[in-house]
Amino acid sequence: MRVLILGSGIIGTTSAYYLAKQGHDVTVIDRQNSVALETSHANAGQLSYSFSSPWAAPGLPLSLIKWMFSKYPPLVVNPNLNSETVKFLYQMLKNCNSKSYEVNKSRMVRISNFSKKCLLELEKDEDIFYEQRKQGSLLLFKSAKQIENIKKDLSLLEKLNIQHELLDLNGCIQAEPGLHHVKSEFTSGLRFANDCTGNCYLFTNQLYKKCLEMGVKFEFNTQIEDIQIEKERISSIKTNRGEFDSDSYVVALGSYSSKILSKIGINIPLYPVKGYSITLPVLNNEDAPQSTIIDDTFKIGITRLGNNIRVAGTAHLTGYNLELREKSLSLLKHGLNRLFPYATGKCDDMKFWAGLRPNTPDGPPIIGSTPYSNLYLNTGHGTLGWTMSLGSGKLLADIISGIEPEISAEGIDMSRFNYSNKTLLNYG
Numbered sequence: 001m002r003v004l005i006l007g008s009g010i011i012g013t014t015s016a017y018y019l020a021k022q023g024h025d026v027t028v029i030d031r032q033n034s035v036a037l038e039t040s041h042a043n044a045g046q047l048s049y050s051f052s053s054p055w056a057a058p059g060l061p062l063s064l065i066k067w068m069f070s071k072y073p074p075l076v077v078n079p080n081l082n083s084e085t086v087k088f089l090y091q092m093l094k095n096c097n098s099k100s101y102e103v104n105k106s107r108m109v110r111i112s113n114f115s116k117k118c119l120l121e122l123e124k125d126e127d128i129f130y131e132q133r134k135q136g137s138l139l140l141f142k143s144a145k146q147i148e149n150i151k152k153d154l155s156l157l158e159k160l161n162i163q164h165e166l167l168d169l170n171g172c173i174q175a176e177p178g179l180h181h182v183k184s185e186f187t188s189g190l191r192f193a194n195d196c197t198g199n200c201y202l203f204t205n206q207l208y209k210k211c212l213e214m215g216v217k218f219e220f221n222t223q224i225e226d227i228q229i230e231k232e233r234i235s236s237i238k239t240n241r242g243e244f245d246s247d248s249y250v251v252a253l254g255s256y257s258s259k260i261l262s263k264i265g266i267n268i269p270l271y272p273v274k275g276y277s278i279t280l281p282v283l284n285n286e287d288a289p290q291s292t293i294i295d296d297t298f299k300i301g302i303t304r305l306g307n308n309i310r311v312a313g314t315a316h317l318t319g320y321n322l323e324l325r326e327k328s329l330s331l332l333k334h335g336l337n338r339l340f341p342y343a344t345g346k347c348d349d350m351k352f353w354a355g356l357r358p359n360t361p362d363g364p365p366i367i368g369s370t371p372y373s374n375l376y377l378n379t380g381h382g383t384l385g386w387t388m389s390l391g392s393g394k395l396l397a398d399i400i401s402g403i404e405p406e407i408s409a410e411g412i413d414m415s416r417f418n419y420s421n422k423t424l425l426n427y428g
């Protein structure tokens with residue numbers, strides 16, 4: 001079968017890889033001149049299989065109020081609120097209760113666990129280098145309140161069978177020796193030994209090469225403008241380079257998926273949550289992070305990627321806007337200096353970057369079929385698209401190929417948003 005994938009971020013590329021492995025004739029189109037040049041480009045590098053959690057958690061409403069008065073707020077809302085931002089916040093807040101949190105988290109954990117399994121299989125099948133490290137992750141706490149909050153989550157971690165270990169100060173230093181300089185900045189941590197790290201951009205490029213070897217065609221510099229419909233099916237994709245037709249179509253356009261889908265009556269709730277990262281060379285290995293640390297105080301991730309450190313964070317609700325924000329740069333530098341003050345030199349070689357996380361208000365991505373029989377979605381991976389990418393690609397490939405998936409797709413497709421299929425099909 002011919003399959004046309006829209007988007008060559010990590011999600012479009014993993015989808016292409018698995019579909020090609022299953023024998024399909026795959027083409028990928030993207031407006032950039034190569035793969036992973038938008039949100040998949042410089043993320044925090046965490047493969048957070050054990051720490052897959054929705055933002056919509058019971059403590060969020062109170063935190064939002066607290067952050068309004070904070071010097072370095074992890075979440076910033078543009079004061080010129082538009083209706084999309086209000087709607088997203090409202091839908092997210094509706095999910096901030098224990099029951100929804102548990103349901104949403106278990107769906108994310110299902111896809112993350114599957115992704116880890118897929119990664120181990122992929123590494124057996126392919127020789128692939130992406131600055132990977134398998135040294136776990138460490139969630140670091142400073143205040144007693146933070147530890148109290150996480151304790152509420154521990155029973156859920158037990159229930160979901162997620163391996164974790166509470167560490168005292170010395171335990172944290174044992175896991176990340178570079179922290180020994182800053183003993184007053186944290187008191188304890190939660191370690192997830194099964195988590196990994198790696199460079200998502202490198203990984204996507206390596207998978208791209210494997211795709212080319214399998215005969216996948218990539219059409220770059222191609223701006224997707226519209227989706228054409230005939231008799232309740234997709235007939236072609238209109239681009240600045242003409243029309244592309246296929247038997248089946250996959251939308252993997254990250255934050256832009258909802259823009260294109262709304263043209264054919266599919267209204268999925270996606271919001272482009274902007275985040276920032278800095279990347280700097282390591283100066284002193286022994287003072288640098290060895291794996292990945294999530295600083296619970298400022299909600300930033302600090303990850304070792306080869307000879308570099310990547311620091312990422314901020315959830316900035318400001319629509320489709322990629323401007324680099326000085327205050328977020330200060331937050332990231334402050335976060336790094338607070339925990340690893342001697343790891344890097346001057347910031348002359350620093351790269352500052354921003355990307356738009358394709359967030360759903362409940363947390364899990366949107367993977368699977370649509371009311372159009374030959375159109376599929378693989379999008380909405382929000383904060384954890386790199387982590388969930390392989391499982392998402394494999395799940396989608398199985399659905400398209402009619403193979404029984406290894407995990408249930410329950411609660412992961414668009415039907416959970418209760419939009420009426422009948423209304424949608426009237427667009428056809």
Ligand SMILES: Cc1cc2nc3c(=O)[nH]c(=O)nc-3n(C[C@H](O)[C@H](O)[C@H](O)COP(=O)(O)OP(=O)(O)OC[C@H]3O[C@@H](n4cnc5c(N)ncnc54)[C@H](O)[C@@H]3O)c2cc1C
Pocket residue numbers: 006007008009010011012029030031032035036037038039040041042043044045046047048222223224225252253254255256274275276277301312313354355356357358379380381382383384385386387388
């Ligand atoms: C600061 C930050 C830190 C993060 N840290 C992590 C982390 O540590 N771990 C983790 O798992 N996840 C992390 N994420 C999330 C992760 O990066 C995303 O979930 C993931 O990259 C989304 O991948 P995607 O393929 O869906 O989107 P993208 O990578 O954005 O790909 C979409 C593609 O569609 C193309 N496109 C869009 N519109 C059009 C159009 N009209 N025509 C043609 N092409 C188009 C784009 O060019 C792009 O290549 C982070 C994100 C940010 C911003």
